[in-house]
Amino acid sequence: MSVGGPAATSGDPADVLATVVRQEWGRLTALxxxxxxxxxxxxxxxxxxxxTATRRWTRDGLPDNPAAWLHTAARRRVLDRLRAEAMAHRKAPLLIVEAERVEGSPVLADPGDLVEDDLLRLVLMCTHPALDPAAASALTLRLVLGVSTADIARLFLVPEPTMAARITRAKRKIVTAGIPFAVPSADVLPERLDTVAQTAYLAFTAGYAPGSGPDVVRTGLAGEAIRLVRVVLALRPDAPVLVALLALMLLQHSRRDARVDDSGRIVLLPDQDRSRWHRDEVDExxxxxxxxxxxxxxxxxxxxxxxQARIAVEHATARTAAETAWDRVVAHYDELxxxxxxxxxxxxxxxxxAEASGPHEGLAALAGLDDLLAHSHRLPAVRAELLTRAGDRDGARAxxxxxxxxxxNDAERALLLERRADLRPDRDGAGGRGGRVTPTA
Incomplete structure (x- = not known):
């Protein structure tokens, strides 16, 4: 098995490296x-x-397989550290023999399902009950799925330095407590399911609505979160938390091809071509x-x-956006x-x-959220749309x-800039956009 498979050997080295790190970090760590x-x-x-790749790839050009290059470079670095430790502790013969045995094994061999098994082991190690569940989820997102610390902080609604400190403490506890890199026995697994599910949910959210970067959607990350749930569900097929989560993910992921137009711009839910939704995933x-x-x-x-899945079903089963039963959607949200x-x-x-009863009622429902969403752009974005519909252009601009x-996120910012530019004095109170306030696509 080649780690990540051959990647593009042309393009900006920094962009290629960023993509490989984002997509392959978990697999490299697990291997x-x-x-x-x-x-x-x-x-x-x-x-x-x-x-090292940052310097070498710019100077020498991209390798044929960037992920395998990183794997080899990291493996050699580990072996160097092991030799240094062996010398320091005067246990060179034993440790070097073990290191050379490992080095001599096929680096990219995959006996069966090595990568999937080891990714699962890595997830379960990170979600060990000795770790705080929130810290465990954050660590898994960073270590296994390569989500940036800044995006993890956005998911948890905390400042980035706070999240960085939490992740560091969690990693330190894994090392000091000797938490094993292993799949636990069947009788122990259930106590980790909720944390695994929460982690997968957050990972899917980071892929479905990236907090930073140029992408409207990171289908690879969202798909990896779904794959993770399927792998664990195979071990515990009767776990309601995994069944419900998989349903929710499939419903949201089914719209992926309709959420971006040919120029890379966001297409919001009311404007999406529903024929491009993956109906097999909706049916499942x-x-x-x-x-x-x-x-x-x-x-x-x-x-x-x-x-949340039943809310998504309301959208998925409506033939058109206009036929969405918003009264039922509101009732589901009341329950949530x-x-x-x-x-x-x-x-x-x-x-x-707002969709069911109008912009003024929607604005009233936003009361009390400013302090709770102090770093989120989606709250002021929704408020701006509702103020536009209500005819308050000055408030909408602010x-x-x-x-x-x-x-x-670059794509979301471009949409916000476009909508702000539409607030010209000659526009009527509807803002020229049909009152579409869906916060995400």
Whole structure:
């Protein structure tokens, strides 16, 4: 197996490196950790390999397989560190023999499902119950799925330095506590399912609505989150939290091809070509929501995912945007907010209220969210759209300015700039956009 497969050998080296790191970091970490069992050495070695690639690829050109190049460079760095430790502790014969045995093995060999198994081991190591669940999810996003610390901070609604410190503490605890790189026994696995599910949910969110960079959607990351849930679901096929989460992910992911136009611009939900939605994924999700395990009492987390999935079903089964049953969508959001009154759920409910009852009611539903979403661009973006519909252009401009200032995603910022430019004096109160306030595509 080649790590990541051959990548493009042309283009800007910095862009190629950023893409490889984002897409392959988890697999590289898992492969190296499977051989060396030292998280501290593996992560340092990968960081060194990336730093070296920054210089070498610019000078020498891109390698044929950038991911394999990083793997080889990091492996050699680990071996160098092991030799240095052997010398320092006067245990050179034993450690060097082991290092040379590992070095002599086929680096890219894949006996069976090595990568999938090792990625699962890495996820379960990061979600060990000895770690705080929030810290475990953040660590998994960073270490396994390559989500940037800044984007993780946005997902958790905390400043980036705070999140960096949490991730560092979690990594240190794995090393000091000797948490094993292994799949736990079947009787222990259930206690990690909620954390694994929350991690996959956050990873999917980071792919579905990236907080930074040029992408409207990162289908690879979203798809990897779905794959992770399927792998764990194969171990626990009756787990309601995984069944509900997979249904939710499939419904949202089914729209991926319709969310971007040919020029790379965002296409919001009301404007999407519904013939491009993946109906097989919609059908699978609907079947999952009928699973017997979701018919009875379930955990709060599973219930929250199921309600979100039923909201997505309302969109997926409406023949056109105009036929969306917004009264039912609002009712589902009322249920969701009662279960998990998160700021994001309340923001999405306000959008649904505006669609069902008008902009003034939607604006009223935004009350109390400013402090809770102090770093989010989506709150002022929604407020700007509602103020536009209500005829308050000055207020809309100010809200757009704040949203643009906070927005780290290039495609979303371009859409916000376009909509702000549409607020010309000759526009009527509807803002010329049909009142589309869907916060994401």
């Amino acid at each position: 190296l950790l499977a051989r060396f069992r030292r998280l501290d050495l593996v992560e340092d070695a990968l960081a060194d390999a990336v730093e 999700a609907v079947r999952l929501l009928r699973s017997p395990g979701l018919a009875g009492p379930v955990t709060l987390q599973a219930a929250g995912y199921a309600v 907010v009662a279960l998990t009154p998160t700021p994001s759920a309340r923001l999405a409910r306000a959008v649904a209220v 809200a757009y300015d704040l949203a643009i200032e906070r927005c780290g």
